[in-house]
Amino acid sequence: MSQFDSTVAVVTGAGSGIGQATAMAFAAEGASVVVADIDAEGGAETVSAIEAAGGAATFVEADVTDDDSVANMVETAVSEYGRLDFACNNAGIGGAQKPTADLSFDEWEQVIDVNLNGVWRSIKYEIPAMLESDGGVVVNMASILGKVGFENASAYVASKHGVVGLTKTAAQEYAQQGIRVNAVCPGFIDTPLLAAGGLDDPEARKGIEALHPMNRLGSVDEIASAVVWLCSDGASFTTGETLTVDGGYTSR
Template identity: 45%
Template sequence: MTLSTAGTYTGKVAFVTGAGSGIGRATAIAFAKAGASVTAVDISEKGLQETAALIEAFGGRVLTIPCDVTSSKGIKAALDKTVATFGGLDCAFNNAGIEQPVNKLKDIDEDLWDRVLAVNLKSVYLCMKHQIDIMLTNGGGAIVNTSSGAGVLAIQGQSAYCASKYGVTAISKCAALEHASQGIRVNALCPGIIDTDMISRFTGDTEQGRARVIAQEPIGRMGRPEEIANTVLWLCSEQAGFVTGHAMVIDGGQTAGI
């Protein structure tokens, strides 16, 4: 099932990080199909080329920018190029992230801790820092940040990942409060187990590993990237005009009992 958004974003500009695969790719494609001009950002040039080819195949408009999202200079340059190319910024999906190998907090390497927090949390801070400045000039906009089910509950062996995702939830709410009166809406998205390359790595890409994580989902399956993309487009649309400061959980019932 696909959300009917044809033409909804005509004349709009969307900025998507982590757009080289998975949820980011699905969302970049969804924005483009809905009429938006899309800036696709990722550290993987190959992934970006594949995403761009998929968008250009149906006549969509896309700008690809390889970027390390932990770099303030890199993010600002990507946003400046977006504005120079497309004329503004209406929607942002700050989605880039990495997983953490299962490990107890006391055994996590300090460099790994710093890397997880930098990619998953600092990047969202940097993106919003520069995106909000542009949106204030433009008179408003909508931002969605990828948190996680791990941003609303604790998971053993995932302290760095949970810390980063709880942080995304928190700063999304703070930014929403700070700019609600200025026409900027900010929400966090908390996906459950979604069938992406990240989950394949986490499960070892085996049938047993997939079965183990699916068993955590009351709905009995993993989510699809397109299902998350549909939600991002809704949150950025006028239909969600009264929604800000919310952490929207989309997890097949995984956290329903907390």
């Protein structure tokens, strides 16, 4: 028997990268998974990979900047599988890389709407569904940049600091109702999003790797493992935590 047999998980941004690895990790532990992403092709690939491994998954095209879309995502979990136990709010974007005063209003607002408001929208619909199932666990995807600053990434940094604060607050509000709320703060992880930000250049990659005492990027599976642990009974006394998985980046 796997640890998450008869449970249901929702993962946003599950069409690639950390979200895809997390969806597959939940399924490997026995959970039925709602794979949510704005990218239908990527989401379908994740579902296919889960099903090929013997798991159960359903794709929902979900835009975390749209209330109705997020509500439908959660409703699909309940209608397809009867409940909601776990949610990993992972969908996010990097945004423009510019000094703070050079950002346009649209560039700022886009990052905040996806990375911070999108997490809040997801929680808003996930928690009532979890309360109907006598509790659950929410894991929000923050970042080491939710703990420190980083040049030319002010919108991203602000959004991830916001996710950390939102996580701590929601954890306090629902702790006595059987819901735990935590966040994972990854270091720089080897994902398509990171490559799109310029790390397809070998020298740029080496420079980012050197910021971590382990002198490498993290893997998506290392972050997925942290999410799964936070949802497990082994983390039953853990809420309001921002679990840093960063190869030592923030230890400096």
